[in-house]
Amino acid sequence: MIPGPTIGPCPVCSLQGAEYFAASESKKVGCKACGEFVITSMASHIIKGEAASDIDWSTSSRSALSHLIRTRRDLALHSGTSLPLVDRPALERLANAGLLLPIPSEQVRNFIRWVGEHSRTSKPRIKPDLNELRAVVGTTSAEELTDLAYDLQDEGYFDLSPPKRHPGISMLGEIRMTLKGWRYWESLHQGSTTAAGGFIAMQFGDLRLDAFISANVNGRVAKELGVSIHRVDSPEVTRAGVIDNIMREAITDAAFVLVELSHGNKGAYWEAGYAEGLGKPVIYLCEQAVWDDPTRRPHFDVNHCVTVMWSETNPDAFVEQLIATINNSLRGRK
Ligand SMILES: [Zn+2]
Incomplete structure (x- = not known):
């Protein structure tokens, strides 16, 4: 017999009446506010204040996380589904980038x-x-x-x-x-009224890339520019070539779009094309070592596009160049 759901408060926003379908280490939650998502037991402990965290889990941080879950921003998807995944790496990434409510x-x-x-x-x-x-x-x-x-x-x-x-x-x-x-x-x-912030299309789940991008793009560059730069994970269907509504909304809303090419992720090319079609400034990012390797170099003809190279050995040069490039492309629009 399949056990039915347990009813209790939402582990993120505390709203009563959330449904849980518990697996061993993680559970699926259905909350009227946050929507459906998957949370690991470690992440539940962190949010409850039972494990160390760089975030103060006040009502405002919980509401900010609830908003990100509902709008599927800045969270990887639980593998093989389109449900946002709240786990320890996600909370650490949000702590680095700053977990704030929308302005x-x-x-x-x-x-x-x-x-x-x-x-x-x-x-x-x-x-x-x-x-x-x-x-x-x-x-x-x-x-x-x-x-x-x-x-x-x-x-x-x-x-x-x-x-x-x-x-x-x-x-x-x-x-x-x-x-x-x-x-x-x-x-x-139509995308003619946009947010001040940006959007980054990239592959989630590569720990090295995640760490570099969250520290330098979502962290340093966003802070320096005083804007947020959101990430949206693509469900598998999007990778196969159909851009979904949440992604479309995030791109339409963005003042500029960054596309990370090092993984040759098909979804990222679709997102880039959609953004170019709307007339958004699109800036491509690529790891220098991938760019220099003829077997891994992006197959896409991005020579005529603005590409900013990054390497873990010199993040400062990357941060400086990306800030200048974003400022330049926005200056032409205003
Ligand atoms: Zn909730």
Whole structure:
């Protein structure tokens, strides 16, 4: 007999009513806020504060992780599935890069995108699930989300019912997007309104590459530029050539796209092509040793493209050159 799920609080966001399907070392969790994901027992211990971590697991860090799980950003996928995997290496990587909630302008984009997608597929007036929407938008609480919704109504993007916020009550009735809201949604959809941050397409799961990229790109370069640079792992189907929605959204949203070529990952080429098609600045990264080796050199003709080489022996030169290259390509656009 297959055992049924256990019900309990979500190990990430603590929301009650999450379902667990336990395997020995890791379990699959279904949470109304975070969505479905796989977490190892070690990662559960770390988040509970029962094992050492460089992250202070406050409500704000947990909410930030819940947002990344929901939007599948910065986490590798559990092998053979499209479920994000929360394990110790992932938490270490996030600790290096800095686990932060989206800034308010990103929250606004997430909110309007979600309302737009849902209004198109259902009725024009939608009644959101506050837990799910809290994780999608990336706020710490339902109360903060409610505040943001009423701010967006004041700015003319939404028409809410009830039209006035009840003080002290976190409640959202129905949301209707106004014409102004739809115009904003359209600009997001076309990629003409973008985040300040970037996106990196690369292969997850190579520990050496992961360590170099998270320390230098997600860490040093992002900090120096004052932006976030998200990573999205491709499920196997994407590697076979179909770009999925989450990936498309992340690329559309990005101000610039970095493509790591050292692995010759097919998915990365698709992502590069999609980004080029949208007119995003695309910068290619390649390990110097791979570039110099005729048998491993990227087969793709990237000679005419901007490629920044990296090597573990000289990360400083790479960081400096990448910052200059990103600044240069953004300067031409603004
Ligand atoms: Zn959760």
